[in-house]
Amino acid sequence: MNGENNFFKSAFSVDNVIFGFDEGDLKVLLIKRGNEPYKGLWALPGDLVYPNEDLDTAAYRVLEELTGIKNVYLEQVHTFGAVDRHPLGRVITIAYYSLVKISDFTPKAASFAQNVEWHIVDTAIKSKLAFDHNIILQTCFNALTHRVRIRPVGFELLPPKFTLTELQHLYESLLREELDKRNFRKKILSMSLLIDLNELQEGVPHRPAKLYQFNKERYQQLEAQGFSFEVKESKKKEKKQRLAALILQ
Amino acid sequence: MNGENNFFKSAFSVDNVIFGFDEGDLKVLLIKRGNEPYKGLWALPGDLVYPNEDLDTAAYRVLEELTGIKNVYLEQVHTFGAVDRHPLGRVITIAYYSLVKISDFTPKAASFAQNVEWHIVDTAIKSKLAFDHNIILQTCFNALTHRVRIRPVGFELLPPKFTLTELQHLYESLLREELDKRNFRKKILSMSLLIDLNELQEGVPHRPAKLYQFNKERYQQLEAQGFSFEVKESKKKEKKQRLAALILQ
DNA sequence: GCAAAAGTGTTTACAGTACACCCATGG
DNA sequence: CCATGGGTGTACTGTAAACACTTTTGC
Numbered sequence: 001m002n003g004e005n006n007f008f009k010s011a012f013s014v015d016n017v018i019f020g021f022d023e024g025d026l027k028v029l030l031i032k033r034g035n036e037p038y039k040g041l042w043a044l045p046g047d048l049v050y051p052n053e054d055l056d057t058a059a060y061r062v063l064e065e066l067t068g069i070k071n072v073y074l075e076q077v078h079t080f081g082a083v084d085r086h087p088l089g090r091v092i093t094i095a096y097y098s099l100v101k102i103s104d105f106t107p108k109a110a111s112f113a114q115n116v117e118w119h120i121v122d123t124a125i126k127s128k129l130a131f132d133h134n135i136i137l138q139t140c141f142n143a144l145t146h147r148v149r150i151r152p153v154g155f156e157l158l159p160p161k162f163t164l165t166e167l168q169h170l171y172e173s174l175l176r177e178e179l180d181k182r183n184f185r186k187k188i189l190s191m192s193l194l195i196d197l198n199e200l201q202e203g204v205p206h207r208p209a210k211l212y213q214f215n216k217e218r219y220q221q222l223e224a225q226g227f228s229f230e231v232k233e234s235k236k237k238e239k240k241q242r243l244a245a246l247i248l249q
Numbered sequence: 250m251n252g253e254n255n256f257f258k259s260a261f262s263v264d265n266v267i268f269g270f271d272e273g274d275l276k277v278l279l280i281k282r283g284n285e286p287y288k289g290l291w292a293l294p295g296d297l298v299y300p301n302e303d304l305d306t307a308a309y310r311v312l313e314e315l316t317g318i319k320n321v322y323l324e325q326v327h328t329f330g331a332v333d334r335h336p337l338g339r340v341i342t343i344a345y346y347s348l349v350k351i352s353d354f355t356p357k358a359a360s361f362a363q364n365v366e367w368h369i370v371d372t373a374i375k376s377k378l379a380f381d382h383n384i385i386l387q388t389c390f391n392a393l394t395h396r397v398r399i400r401p402v403g404f405e406l407l408p409p410k411f412t413l414t415e416l417q418h419l420y421e422s423l424l425r426e427e428l429d430k431r432n433f434r435k436k437i438l439s440m441s442l443l444i445d446l447n448e449l450q451e452g453v454p455h456r457p458a459k460l461y462q463f464n465k466e467r468y469q470q471l472e473a474q475g476f477s478f479e480v481k482e483s484k485k486k487e488k489k490q491r492l493a494a495l496i497l498q
Numbered sequence: 499g500c501a502a503a504a505g506t507g508t509t510t511a512c513a514g515t516a517c518a519c520c521c522a523t524g525g
Numbered sequence: 526c527c528a529t530g531g532g533t534g535t536a537c538t539g540t541a542a543a544c545a546c547t548t549t550t551g552c
Contacts, residue, residue: 010300012261012330012341051259051339055330079328079343081261081304090300092261092343094328165531182533183515206529207522414504431506432542455502456549 010090014059015046015133017077017095017140018067020102020118021157026173027102027118028137029066030129034115037087038130042119044137046093059096066116068106073099073156077143078136085132097140099156148174151223152193155214161197163209164188193219259339263308264295264382266326266344266389267316269351269367270406275422276351276367277386278315279378283364286336287379291368293386295342308345315365317355322348322405326392327385334381346389348405397423400472401442404463410446412458413437442468 018029030042045066049058056074064070074096081092102118119127125137147153154170168184188194194212201208267278279291294315298307305323313319323345330341351367368376374386396402403419417433437443443461450457 010259010261012259049330052332054332055328055341076327078325079304081298081343083301083303092304094330094341163531180516181531182517185532186534187514201531203524204530205524207524207531209531412504429542429544430504431544434505435507436541452551453503454551456504456551458504 010092011048013046013048013091013093014055014062015044015093015095015136016059016062016074017044017097017137018063019097019099019121019140019144019157020105021170021173022102022118024169024173026121026157028121028124030117030119030124031066032115032117033130041128041130042117042124043130044133048091049094055094056096059094059098063098063100067100067104069100069104073153075143075147077140080132080136082132093136095136095140097144099144099153101157101159103159145174145176152191152214152219158214161199161211161213163201163211165209167212191222193222259341260297262295262297262340262342263304263311264293264342264344264385265308265311265323266293266346266386267312268346268348268370268393268406269354270419270422271351271367273418273422275370275406277370277373279366279368279373280315281364281366282379290377290379291366291373292379293382297340298343304343305345308343308347312347312349316349316353318349318353322402324392324396326389329381329385331381342385344385344389346393348393348402350406350408352408394423394425401463401468407463410448410460410462412450412460414458416461442471 020027020029029045031045033039033041033043045062047058047062049055053061056076059074059076060070063072063074075098077095077097079092079094083090085091085093121137121141125134125141128134129137144153148171154167154174157170158166164185165181167188168179168181171184172179193215195215197211197213199211201211269276269278278294280294282288282290282292294311296307296311298304302310304325308323308325309319312321312323324347326344326346328341328343332339334340334342370386370390374383374390377383378386393402397420403416403423406419407415413434414430416437417428417430420433421428442464444464446460446462448460450460
C-alpha cells in the first residue's frame with residue numbers, strides 16, 4: 001500500500017474526540033477495536049474521508065453515525081501525519097473534537113454499542129490507546145481547555161437546564177482547579193448569558209437549586225460585537241485589557 | 250486523477266505562510282505561479298508531502314528551499330480540504346506559518362527570485378491569490394495575532410538587536426492598534442525578557458535609542474514554570490487571573 | 499536652534515480575590 | 526432537628542489606563 005515513491009498513494013482520515021460531561025467528570029467516547037491493527041484496544045472514533053467529502057462533513061458523519069446526535073459543536077484541532085503513525089500505510093489524520101450533551105446520546109445498534117463506551121478523560125489519556133490516539137486525545141483536551149477560557153463552549157456539554165453548581169463543577173473539571181462559589185456566580189451572572197428559568201430542581205435531598213438556560217441569542221450578539229459588552233462599557237473600558245493581554249497571560 | 254470511489258488516490262500538501270517584519274509592516278512571502286492552474290497569480294509557497302516525510306519536515310523543507318533560513322519558528326494552523334479546492338484532483342493542504350527575520354533572508358537562485366516577493370499582509374489578503382490561499386493567509390494571520398497575545402513570538406520577527414520603539418511598532422502592527430509608549434515600556438521591561446545591551450543606535454538623525462536583545466533563557470525558564478513569575482509571586486497571586494480568564498476574554 | 503524621536507512617573511479606576519454565614523428542603 | 530447543598534455581600538488589592546514634558550542627537 002505504501003513504499004513506492006508515488007504521490008496519490010496515501011489517504012487521510014478524520015478522528016473525532018467526542019467529549020461529554022456526566023457525574024462531575026469530563027468523558028470521551030471510545031470504541032474498542034474489533035480488528036487488527038490494535039485489536040482489542042480502545043480507539044477514537046474515526047474514518048477515512050470519502051473522495052467527495054469535505055473534511056468537516058466527514059467529522060460530522062463519524063459523530064452522527066456513532067451517536068445519532070446532530071448539530072453539535074465541532075472544531076478542527078490538528079493534523080497528525082508522522083510517517084509511521086499507521087502500520088498499514090501512509091495515513092494522515094485530521095483530529096476534531098466535539099462537545100455533546102450525554103443526555104442526547106442514543107447509542108446505535110446494540111451489537112455495536114457494546115464496544116462503545118464513555119471513558120473518563122483523565123483515565124483514558126493514561127491508558128494505552130490504539131495508534132497515536134493518546135497524543136491526539138491529549139492535544140484535543142488541551143485545545144478544549146484553552147477554548148473554554150475564551151468562549152463559553154462549556155454550555156454545549158450541559159443539559160438544556162442546569163444549576164449554577166453544575167456549571168461550576170464543569171468549569172472546575174475543565175480548568176482543573178477549584179473556583180470560589182460567590183465569585184463564580186458573580187462573574188457568570190454579570191455576563192447575562194444565562195436565563196433564569198424560575199424553576200427549581202426536584203427530588204433532591206436538600207434545598208433545590210434554581211435552573212438556568214444558556215442564552216444563545218445574547219451570546220451571538222456579544223460575539224458579533226467582539227464581546228465588548230456594549231451596555232456597560234465606556235470608551236475607556238473598551239481599550240482596557242489590551243496591554244494586559246500583551247505577550248504573557 | 251479523481252472521481253473514482255477509491256481511497257489512496259488523493260494527496261496532501263503543506264502551504265507555508267512565511268511572515269516577516271520590515272519597514273513597520275508585517276509582510277508575507279509569496280511566489281508568482283509560472284504554471285497552470287492559476288498561472289500568473291501570487292501563491293503561498295508549498296509542496297506535496299513526500300511519501301516518507303513527516304508533515305512538519307515538509308513545511309521546514311519548503312521554507313528552507315525558498316529562503317535558505319533554518320531554525321525558525323514554525324507552527325501548524327489548520328488543514329484545508331474542500332473537495333474542489335484544487336482543480337486537478339483531491340489535494341488537501343496543511344497550512345503552517347513561520348516567523349523569520351527578513352535580515353536573515355537570502356533568496357535562492359536569481360532566476361527563481363524574481364518570482365518571489367515580500368508583500369504587505371493587508372494588501373495580499375485583499376488581492377486575488379491562487380487556490381484558496383486568501384482564506385489560508387487570513388486564517389494564519391488570525392492565528393498569529395492570537396498567538397502573539399499569549400507568547401512572546403514577536404521577537405522571532407525582529408533582528409537580534411532592536412529598540413523598544415521598533416518592538417512597539419511590531420506589536421502595534423500585529424495587534425492593529427496603537428499602544429501607549431510609557432505603558433508599553435513599563436510592561437515589557439517588567440517581564441525581564443529583554444537584555445539591555447548598553448549599545449546605542451548609530452547614524453540616526455535624532456537621539457539614538459538603546460538596543461535590546463531578547464532573553465531566550467529567561468523566556469524558556471518562565472515557560473517551564475507556566476509563566477508564573479516565581480520571583481515576584483505569592484501563592485495568592487498564582488491563583489489570580491484564573492477567574493478572569495473564565496469564558497470571555 | 500530646530501527638528502525628531504527617546505525617555506521617564508504619577509494618579510485613577512476597575513476588576514479580581516478573599517472570605518463566612520444563613521436558608522430551604524428531605525428525611 | 527439534622528444533614529446537605531443553595532444562596533448571598535463586602536472590603537481589599539493589584540494592575541491597566543490615562544496623561545505631558547524633558548533629553549539627546551544630527552543637521
